[in-house]
Amino acid sequence: MRQIIIAGNWKMHKTQTESLEFLQGFLSHLEDTPEERETVLCVPFTCLNFMSKNLHGSRVKLGAQNIHWADQGAFTGEISGEMLKEFGINYVIVGHSERRQYFGETDETVNARLLAAQKHGLTPILCVGESKAQRDAGETEAVISAQIEKDLVNVDQNNLVIAYEPIWAIGTGDTCEAVEANRVIGLIRSQLTNKNVTIQYGGSVNPKNVDEIMAQPEIDGALVGGASLDPESFARLVNYQ
Numbered sequence: 001m002r003q004i005i006i007a008g009n010w011k012m013h014k015t016q017t018e019s020l021e022f023l024q025g026f027l028s029h030l031e032d033t034p035e036e037r038e039t040v041l042c043v044p045f046t047c048l049n050f051m052s053k054n055l056h057g058s059r060v061k062l063g064a065q066n067i068h069w070a071d072q073g074a075f076t077g078e079i080s081g082e083m084l085k086e087f088g089i090n091y092v093i094v095g096h097s098e099r100r101q102y103f104g105e106t107d108e109t110v111n112a113r114l115l116a117a118q119k120h121g122l123t124p125i126l127c128v129g130e131s132k133a134q135r136d137a138g139e140t141e142a143v144i145s146a147q148i149e150k151d152l153v154n155v156d157q158n159n160l161v162i163a164y165e166p167i168w169a170i171g172t173g174d175t176c177e178a179v180e181a182n183r184v185i186g187l188i189r190s191q192l193t194n195k196n197v198t199i200q201y202g203g204s205v206n207p208k209n210v211d212e213i214m215a216q217p218e219i220d221g222a223l224v225g226g227a228s229l230d231p232e233s234f235a236r237l238v239n240y241q
Contacts, residue, residue, distance in 0.1 A: 003198045004214075005161060006238045007040035007063060007125060008226025009093060016050045019043065023054055025231030030059060032239060039238050040091050041226065042125075045079055048087040056088075063091035063125070066099070069112035081120030092117050093223075094124045095151060097167040101131065107150035114155045125161040125223065126151060127202060128188065132168035141187060148191045157194035163223040164188060169203030170225070176203055182216035189218060207236040214240045 014022065030039065042063035043051050055062055064084050068074035071082050084092060094117060095110040110126070117124040128147040130140045144164075152160075164185050169175050176184070181201045188199055201213055202223035213219055226234055 002196050002220045003038060004036065005038040005040060005198050005200060005221040006240075007042055007091065007163075007200065007221070007223050008229070008234055009042045009065065009096075009223055010044060010047075010226050011065065011098075012044050014044065014047065016047055019047050019051060020054065022231050023051075026235055027058060027060070029232065029235030030238065033059075037238070038221075042091065042093050048084075048089070052087045052089075061090040062088060063093065064089050065093050065096070067092045067094065067113050067117050067122070067124075069109070069116040071116075081116050081122065084122060085120050089122060091161070092122050092124055093127065093163075095127045095147075097127055097129055097165050097170055100127075101167055107147060110147075110151045111153050111155070114151065114160075118156055118159055123159055123161060125163055125200070127163045127165040127223070129165040129167050129202070135166070135168055140184065144184065144188060145191060148188060152192075157192055157197055160194075161198045161200065161221075162188060163200040163202040165202035165223060174204060175209060176201070178209070178212045178216050178219075181213065182218045185216075185218040205237060207233050210237050210240045 040061045040063045042065050051062055068078035068080050071080055074080045094113045099105040114124045128144050130143045134143050166176060185199045189195055198220040200221040200223045201219050205213060205222040205224050224237055
């Protein structure tokens with residue numbers, strides 16, 4: 001059976017004070033969350049130490065938002081796997097659409113980051129997806145297939161999460177129809193050697209559409225822009241029916 005994972009990506013939002021306020025309102029809502037359902041908070045680097053201490057003993061896993069492939073000497077503004085392990089990180093987002101779109105992240109560097117994460121015992125959440133121009137041109141399948149093929153070279157699929165994150169649905173309020181997201185995620189799964197990899201949907205999931213999205217047979221969770229959600233709304237996503 002595939003693991004269900006609901007992950008919040010805080011990007012560069014939330015100070016330590018804001019993080020504490022969120023946790024105080026959020027953790028109390030997890031009493032009825034099914035034990036087999038994993039909850040992950042991927043927070044800014046500046047909050048890793050603080051969040052590691054405040055999540056200790058809870059059922060919430062801690063994630064980071066990026067990783068550099070070098071163990072030492074990572075470029076300015078990047079963080080290494082060794083650094084992340086010091087904070088007790090479990091997950092790390094790799095290949096986020098914003099990095100691909102605005103920073104020119106290549107599939108080669110995405111692959112290097114994936115391998116670095118696994119080397120240090122972290123579970124990477126690989127983001128793949130198409131832009132609006134690519135979608136309008138009917139290139140969704142070709143773009144995502146190429147990303148999967150190039151990104152996963154020598155990557156252990158037994159320690160991997162994938163998020164279908166259509167770039168056109170990030171921060172726009174637009175979202176795939178649930179059946180379309182299911183279709184694309186089915187395409188992704190067909191290219192994997194391990195068919196039990198958790199594959200999330202990562203485009204504008206909210207309390208109004210989460211039940212329909214999570215009812216789809218190929219979708220195993222969500223990668224949510226948690227910075228825009230209050231604690232109760234994010235808890236609603238974690239506790240979908």
